[in-house]
C-alpha cells in the first residue's frame with residue numbers, strides 16, 4: 001500500500017492507475033462503512049477508509065473499567081443470516097454471547113410500576129398494562145375501516161386509528177423510544193416501520209396481516225449473502241453481544257482492513273475531477289489528498305453540512321443534512337446486588353412518554369450477558385433524551401445520576417448509592433425517519449444517480465439497527481462493485 005502524501009499532493013495512495021485495481025475511499029468507520037470497506041477489499045478493490053475519530057466503530061464503543069463493562073451505544077443486536085455470515089467470516093463466532101433466555105421478558109412502566117409487556121397475543125387480554133376498553137379496542141382492530149388520512153401517516157396517527165390511544169401510549173410509544181429514541185407523533189410509519197405499513201396495505205388489518213405472515217414460511221434473508229462469506233452456522237435470529245462487549249465487531253473489521261484504515265483523518269472536502277473523485281482529509285496537520293474511482297460517504301447525514309462540496313452536490317445534500325438526530329445520554333450505573341430489590345429478570349424496562357420521567361429506558365445489562373459487572377454487583381444501562389426529551393440528555397453527569405437514582409429507587413427498589421457511573425453524551429444520537437422522509441431518500445438517490453461513483457450509506461437510509469447497518473454496508477458494496485465492473 002502506498003503512503004499518504006502529507007503535502008497535499010496526490011500520491012500512489014488508493015490510486016487505481018498504479019496497479020490496475022479500482023480504488024475506493026470509504027468515509028466513516030462506523031459499522032456501515034466498515035462492512036462496505038471489508039467487502040470491497042475482499043472483492044479486490046484498493047480501499048482506504050477515512051475515520052474522523054481515534055478508533056473505528058462510530059456508535060459502537062465499549063469501555064471496560066473497575067470490573068464493569070459499559071457500552072457507549074448499542075448493548076446488543078439481533079442477528080440475521082447476513083449478520084451471522086459476517087460473524088463467521090470474521091471468525092468472531094466464539095466471542096459471541098447470547099442474551100439470557102429471560103431477555104424475552106420486557107417491562108413497561110405504568111403508573112409508576114413495572115408491568116411485564118405481553119408478548120403473546122393471549123397475554124394481551126389479561127395484561128394489566130391496558131384497561132378493559134383498550135383491550136376491546138385491540139380485539140376490534142380487524143374491523144377498523146377508517147383509511148389512512150395521508151400516504152405518509154405518522155406512527156401515532158396510525159396506531160390511534162387502528163388500535164386506540166392507550167395502545168399508543170403504553171405499548172407503541174415505549175417501543176418506538178426503544179428503537180429510535182423517537183417520538184411516534186413525528187415518525188413516519190412507512191419509513192420507520194415499512195413492514196407494518198405493508199401489512200395494512202396488503203391485508204386491510206394489522207392482526208390479519210400478522211396472522212397471515214405467521215402462517216407463511218419464514219421470510220428469506222432479504223439480502224443476498226456475499227459469496228465470499230461462509231453459510232451461517234446459526235439459522236435463527238439471536239439477540240447477542242460479545243464477551244468483551246460490542247466493540248469486538250468493529251475491532252475485528254478494523255483488524256481485517258489493516259493499514260487501509262486511517263483514523264483521526266476526517267474528510268473535509270470532496271469534488272469531482274473528470275471521472276474520478278478527489279478527497280481532502282486530515283486533522284490538524286497538513287491535509288491528505290487522494291483521488292479515487294468511487295467514494296462511499298458512510299458518515300451520519302449531518303456531517304455533510306460541514307464538508308466542502310461542489311454546488312452541484314450541495315443542491316441535493318442540503319435535504320440530507322437536515323435529518324434530525326436528537327441528543328441522548330447513556331449512563332451505566334452499578335449497584336450492589338443486595339441493594340436492588342427488583343430481580344432484574346428481563347431485557348430491561350421502557351418508559352412511556354406519558355409517565356413523564358427522565359429515564360427513557362434501561363437495559364438490565366448484567367442479567368443479559370455475563371461479565372458486565374463484578375461479582376455481587378449489577379449493571380443497569382440507562383438511556384436519557386431522544387426526540388421527546390433531548391434537553392434532558394444535555395444535563396451534567398451529577399444531575400442526571402441524581403434524577404435517575406430518584407426514579408430507580410421507586411421503579412426498581414434501588415436502596416444504595418451507585419458503585420459505578422459511566423456517562424456518555426451523544427450530541428447527535430439516532431436519525432429520525434420523520435413524516436416527509438421521502439424528500440431525504442429522494443435527495444440521497446439523486447446525489448448518487450447524478451454523480452456516478454458517489455454513494456451514500458448509513459443508518460439514516462434503510463434502518464437504524466446494527467443488523468440494518470450490516471445490510472446497508474453489504475448493499476452499498478454491491479452497488480459500488482457493479483459500478484466499478486462496468487467501467488472500461
Ligand SMILES: Cc1cc2nc3c(=O)[nH]c(=O)nc-3n(C[C@H](O)[C@H](O)[C@H](O)COP(=O)(O)OP(=O)(O)OC[C@H]3O[C@@H](n4cnc5c(N)ncnc54)[C@H](O)[C@@H]3O)c2cc1C
Pocket residue numbers: 027028029030031032033050051052053056057058059060072073074075076077078265266267268298299300303328330426429430457458459460464465466467469
Ligand atoms: C445510544 C445508542 C444506542 C443504540 N442501541 C442500539 C441497540 O441496542 N441495538 C442496535 O441494533 N442498534 C442500536 N443503536 C443504533 C446503531 O448502533 C447505529 O445505528 C449504528 O451503529 C450506526 O452505524 P453507522 O456506521 O451507520 O454510523 P456511525 O456509527 O455514526 O458511524 C459513522 C462514522 O463516521 C465518522 N465520521 C464522521 N464525520 C466524518 C468525516 N468527516 N470523515 C471521516 N469520518 C467521519 C464518525 O466518527 C463515525 O465513526 C444505538 C445507537 C445509539 C446512538
